[in-house]
Amino acid sequence: MKTKAIIIQFIEHLSNYEAESEKHGIDLNFSDFLGYLNSNQAAVNIKTKQLQGDVKTPELIENDGSETDISILIVLLFRYAKGYIIKALKDSKINSADEFSFLITLLTHESLSKTELIQKQVMEKTSGTEIINRLCKLGLINQLHDAVDKRSVRVSISQEGRVELFKVLPHMQKVSQLVAGNLNTDEKTTLAYMLRKLEHFHNDIFLNQKEVPLHELVYS
Numbered sequence: 001m002k003t004k005a006i007i008i009q010f011i012e013h014l015s016n017y018e019a020e021s022e023k024h025g026i027d028l029n030f031s032d033f034l035g036y037l038n039s040n041q042a043a044v045n046i047k048t049k050q051l052q053g054d055v056k057t058p059e060l061i062e063n064d065g066s067e068t069d070i071s072i073l074i075v076l077l078f079r080y081a082k083g084y085i086i087k088a089l090k091d092s093k094i095n096s097a098d099e100f101s102f103l104i105t106l107l108t109h110e111s112l113s114k115t116e117l118i119q120k121q122v123m124e125k126t127s128g129t130e131i132i133n134r135l136c137k138l139g140l141i142n143q144l145h146d147a148v149d150k151r152s153v154r155v156s157i158s159q160e161g162r163v164e165l166f167k168v169l170p171h172m173q174k175v176s177q178l179v180a181g182n183l184n185t186d187e188k189t190t191l192a193y194m195l196r197k198l199e200h201f202h203n204d205i206f207l208n209q210k211e212v213p214l215h216e217l218v219y220s
Contacts, residue, residue, distance in 0.1 A: 013037055026200055032193045034186075081179050088171035093138050093164050098123070098131050100172065103140060103165045106157040111144065113152050122206055140164055 017036045021028055085097045094100050098121065105120055106112065112120070118128030132155060135141045140161035146152035157165070180188055205217060 031189060034189050036193055084175045084178050088175050089168060092168045093140065094168055099135060102131055102135060103157055103161055106141060106155065107165060111154040111156040113146065113154050117155060
């Protein structure tokens with residue numbers, strides 16, 4: 001392929017990436033564009049774990065496809081990651097990935113309302129409140145009344161929380177490396193792009209379409 005043809009193809013990809021990003025309300029950036037390019041290349045065949053058995057069930061065959069694979073594999077990867085996180089936190093006051101996530105979020109804010117913090121974790125209010133209460137009892141976060149709205153309670157990471165968080169950060173970084181597994185740099189960029197795209201799609205549902213019936217949410 002000559003240089004001119006490559007440039008034309010590159011511009012076409014860039015135009016398609018721009019249109020797709022605008023459609024989904026995603027800001028343009030070079031890292032995501034690289035991921036977009038990689039995701040549009042032919043997939044390499046790799047040996048994968050066989051999830052199903054030998055019994056053929058018509059109902060399952062009809063619904064078989066890449067969407068099913070994605071759902072199953074995301075769940076499996078979450079379980080693998082959860083196991084690694086348990087190892088990383090075994091000697092810490094921080095007991096779970098959720099507690100770690102709450103603390104790492106608070107580390108980057110002076111304070112947040114409880115609702116803001118829970119919403120950032122994509123979690124239901126009851127479950128999020130339980131985690132906040134546990135972290136308060138452990139002394140890892142502080143609660144304070146909002147200066148403007150006295151009815152609102154804000155939370156911030158405590159000094160003890162910072163110390164505990166920094167203790168486990170090196171271990172959690174190892175978890176991140178392990179979760180990325182045997183992907184090369186280009187594959188990591190591609191996967192990060194596609195996961196951000198998926199997260200953007202689902203976050204809109206979480207924030208704005210919670211009450212919409214499942215059959216109306218199916219993406220077409």
